Amino acid sequence: MATLAGAPVGRERRIFSFTWLWNALAHGYVWAWLGVFALPFLATLAYSLRTPDGVWTLSAYQYVFGSFKENLLLSVQTTIITIILNLLISIPAAYAIVRAPIPGKSFLLSALNLSLYTPAAVMGVSLVIAYAFLFGIPQTMTGLIAAYVVGTFPLMLVPIIVALRDLPLMFEEAARTLGATRMQSFFRIELPLLGPGISAGILLTFVIVFNEFLVTLFIAGPGTTTAALRVYNLTRTAGFQPSTAALATTMQLVSFVVVLLFFRFFGSRYLKGTYLI
């Protein structure tokens, strides 16, 4: 009896120590990588909090709400307008792609996603040429936003398509048989149920547009300097100042908070297969 009971305990103890070692290694590995990734951000953060004389202070952040305020506001403004335009384009497009019987759907979808695979510099040059010669809107906010929409609307489209494919037709049918018109059924039933997909699109658009730099460099003109572009300009002209680091850190924090809030409220399911996950 005693030997019978004793044997499995011994085996369990061995498994336990092996598991423990494995867990420790896995944790160490993950934390090490996290450190590598977080290091540049932490360095920038430290740099923004220290004067050249070695005094720790928050004073650099006065510029964020002073002379950089304009750039941050412009970034926020263009991001919001881009998100709204992306929504207006992507929701009907997703409906057409998922629900309408169009031939060559998958080809169409790949074509629509092309801008994601276009190098930003190529996109920038192309847009400058197109704007200058075709539309006459170089260096304006209209041009900037148009460039963002062209570059990022697939990021909105894909999660909405995923959400719409997951949404059974049954809900629309139930709404319709209960007397709802197509419009009522869309706004009261389907749109709320597509919420997670739509918010995933909003998040992706936000992260990309708010931090966009390379295309902006080509398109922006005087008066349309976004926060990201300002960081670049400052570094080029004035060297690396704590105030620049403060602006960079602020942008990073805003992005962080938005992403964390998203994961807190919506989880990650609708980001699968997109740019982020």
Place this chain on the structure above:
Amino acid sequence: MTRVQLLDVSKRFGQTLAVDHVNADIADGEFVTLLGPSGCGKTTTLRMVAGLIDPTAGQIQFDGQAVNAVPSHRRNIGLAFQSHALFPHLSVARNIAFGLEVKRTPKVDVQRRVAEMLDMVELSEYGARMPAQLSGGQQQRVALARMLATDPRVLLFDEPLSALDRNLRDSLKYSILDLQRRTKKTAIYVTHDQSEAFAISDRIFVMNDGRIEQSGTQLDIYLRPRTEFVANFVGDNNAIAGEVTALVPGAPGEPSLVDVRAGRMRLRGLNPGNLRVGDKVLAFVRPENIDVLMESRESDEPNLIRGRIAQIVFEGPTVRVIVETDGVAIRATAGGLGRLTLLDQERRDVLLRLQEVTVVRDESAAAA
């Protein structure tokens, strides 16, 4: 209130004819079931009545008026889905209120009606809950309340109980029948479950391959199947292939009969009306309509057949006896206390008395 008619309704999906010239006349307040295996076109038929798909040909009428061109949301129907289809982001009360709200019903009336409906399905305390917080049976009851809230002309049910477990199905099917009887609304119910169909219908339409094989009351369908498909699909049936030897006119007021010879067996059964002498036919007899007699005499009487017990299976309330006869194994079930005396009678010669024999033309033999 509403009579529903289907006039030569067909639906084609690409190359397949899902619904093939279906005709049905459903009286006001009648409870009709479309019964058939999956893929027989019953759901497609229902969805055409609901206006969710358009017929390729034919007309659907409510009270004599064609509704083909009327969109779903203006047909004033109630549709219950296989899974309850409650809107997951709305509370129980808001789900029930939905149909009224989209029709711009005054708020006071909406609240009164929602309370009334919740009361009717005995879920008064649950208005504020979300659908995911309810059990499967409660969800389906909310779905019923939701479809009844708008006071629809016709109730349509698309296998509403198939996702539920058996006990729940049994109690809910009577709730559905009760609600239909109380509201006196015309109802069309789609199912592949014959016990459901038999329990609640005024009339059953058995569908196969896009066509209505037979329509009639439960008794018609069960006791007087007119096609091989119906005989095989509904309940358990022994099929005995044979040939018509004589037509036997029934007594006044009784249906006419036919005599069938199958090998050495002589059978007499109900004539579906379209048989002639020499026709290849199938005679059907249900296991529960066969008496097993402990005799081994020869007999010339029709429907009295000699055989030998090959196998006996005790199934609790019934005993299943498989009897080898002239080339055919016939299944019989015996109930009551008498079943116990059969248990140790394997390999013994017996006489089978067949009752309620029905005869249909053998389609496969006719085609060959």
